[in-house]
Amino acid sequence: MKGLLLIAIPFLAAGLATVWRGDRTRPWLLPATGLVHAVLAFWLLFAPPRIEPGAWVGFDPLARAVLPAVSLLFLACAIYGVSYLQLRSERPNRVFVALMLAALGLMSLAHQARHLGVLWIATEALTLTTVPLIHFNGTPRAFEATWKYLLVGGTGVALSLLGSFCLGYASLQGGGGGNLTFAALAAQGMGLSKVWVVIAWILILAGYGTKMGLAPMHTWKPDTYGEAPGIVAAMLAGGVTTVAFTAILRVRAVVDAAGEGAMAGRTLLAIGLFSMAVAALFLLATRDFKRMLAYSSVEQMGILSIGAGLGGIGTWAALFHVWNNSLTKGSLFLSTGNIRRAAGARTADEVGGMSIQTPRSAALLVAGLLAITACPPFGLFFSELLVLKASIGGGHRAVTALFLTSLLLAFFGLTRLVFAIVNGRPRAAAKGAGRRFPEAAGVTIPPLILLGLALWLGLATPAVLHEAWTAAVAQLFPAP
C-alpha cells in the first residue's frame, strides 16, 4: 500500500503543479514532494512490507535495495531546483516542475514493477517524460541533443519491447498461460524455450542497455547530459539509469532460472568491460566538462554491468555501487552546473581559475572528483573494491586487468580536465566585468549533502542497507 503511495503522491503533485498559479511558488512543490517521498521510501526501507507473490507492482527486496537512493537524489535535486528555477525566472516552469514530479512517480513505478509489461510501459513513459526536460534551455544545441535522445532512446525502447515479447513467447512455448510477472516466469524456469530466452536476453540487454548508456549504445549520453540542465542530468544519470539497471537485473534472474545464467553473465561482463574501455578513452580526449561527466557515467554503468555479470557478491557490490553512483554523480552534476553558469562556457579552452571565481563549487567539484575516481574513504572505493574482489575470486584474470587499466585511464582523464578548469587564472571572457557569481546556499548545500552521504556510505555503511542488498541478491538468485 505504501509502495503505491510512492507512485501516487508524485503524480498527484504533478497534477497540482499543472494547475498551480505563480511561477515563483510552484518550484516549492519539488522539495515538498521529494521530502514526503524520501520519508516514505526510508520508512519502507526500515519496515519492508509483505507483498503478494503474484502482485504486478510491489516494494520487493530489489526495489527496497535501490529506490531510497533515487529518492534521496531527487530530494537534493529538488532543493537545488528551487534556487535554479529562480535563477532562470525568465522561462516558464509549469511543464518543467510537473514533468520532474511525473518522472519521480514513473521511476518509483519502474523500480517496483514486478511484471514485464508494466516495467516496459513505465520505462517508455519515463523516456517520453524526460524529453521536454532535456530541451528546457531551448537552444538549438538542446534540440539537437533531444532529437538524438529520442531517436536512439526510442530505438532502445523498441528493442526492449521486442525482447519482452520474445520472453513472453518463450513462456507460451513452455506452456505458460500468459502470466508475465517475473515471479511466474522464473517459476517456469527450465520450462522456458531456450532459444527464445537467449534472443530475448540479447534484445533486452541492448534495449535497456541503451537506456543505461552502455557502450556502444551510449552515443546519446554525452549530448544529452551536456545540454540538459544540471538537475535533469543528475536525475538521468542517477535515477533513470538505475531503472534500466534493475530492469536488466530482473530479466537476468529469469534467464538464470531458465539455465542460461552463464551466457547472461558473460554478455554482461563483455559489454561492461567494453563500456569502461570506451569511456576511459573518451575521457582522455574530451575538453568539455559536462560531456566528461557523461563519459564517466558510461564508465560507472560499465562497472554496474560487470558487477551484475559476476553474480552473487558481484551483484551485491553492484547494488552498493548504485547508491554511490547516484549520490556522487548527483553532486558532480549540480556543482558543475554552478561552474558552467558562472563561467558561461564549458570547455577547458574557455574556462579556468574557477577556484577563484566560484571557490565553493570548485571545492565541491574536486571533492566529487576524488569520490568518483574511488579514492578512499568514499563509498565508491569500497564498492569497486568488492567488484574487484568478486572478479579475482571468480578467477577472471583478463577482466581484472582490463577493469584496473580502464579505471586508471579514466582517473588520468578526469583529473586532467578537472584541474584544468579549477586551477590557473580566470579567463578574460568569463570574468563578467569582475562580478563574482553569487554562490547561494541553495545551489551549494544540495551537492554538499549528496557528497556527505557518499562519504558516510563509505565510512559506515548502515546495517539496514547491508541487509537490504543481501535480501535483494537472495531474491535474484534464490538458493536452490
Place this chain on the structure above:
Amino acid sequence: MNEIPNLLIGVAMGLNLLALASGRLPSLIRVAAAQGVVLGLLPLVMERVDWLVVLVALGSTALKGVVIPGLLRRAMRTANIDRDLDPLIGFIPSLILGAAGTIAAVALARMLPLLPEHRGLLLVPGSLASIITGFVLLTTRSKAISQVCGYLILDNGIYLFGLLLIHAVPFMVEAGILLDLTVAVFVIGIIVDRIQRAFDTLDTRVLTALRE
C-alpha cells in the same frame, strides 16, 4: 485458413521494399501509412476474433493509417520539403540491403521454434523484415521525417511480433503499448516541428554541433 493473413503480411513485406525505394517524402509517408493499415487489419482476419482484438486492430489502424501520417504531412508542409535527396547510401544499395534483409529474415524464421498454431504463418519473417527495413531507414536517411517513417516501420515489425501473444497477454499491456506509441510519435512530431523552427530545415545533418 492462413492464406489471407499471409497475403496481408506479404503485402506489408512488399511495402517495405517500396519504402526503401521511394525518394519523395509524400510517397514514403504513404507507404508507411499503408503498411500500418494493412497490419492493423491483420488481426481481424486471423482466427479467434474477440472484442479486444477488434479494439487493438481499430486503434492501431486509426493511429498508423490516419493520425500519424497526417502529423507527418503537416510537418512536411511547414518545412516545405518533399524529397530526401541525398541519403547516406543510395536508393539502390539500400533496396538491395532491404531485399537481403528480407531473405535473411525468412531464413532465420525457419530456424526458430514456433508454436503449432503459428507454424503456417508469415508473422515472424514479416516482423523481422519490417524491423530490418526500419533500421535501414533510420540509419541511412538524412531527413527527420524519413527517420520517423523508419521508426514507424520498425514499430510495425514489433507490432507484428506482438500479434503472436495477443491472446495470452492481458489487456492492460496491449492498451499500454498502444497508448505509449501514440505519445511517442506525438512527441516526435512536436520535436520535428521544433527542429524545423530552430534550424529552418528538417535535415538532421545540420545537427552536428555536438560531436567529439
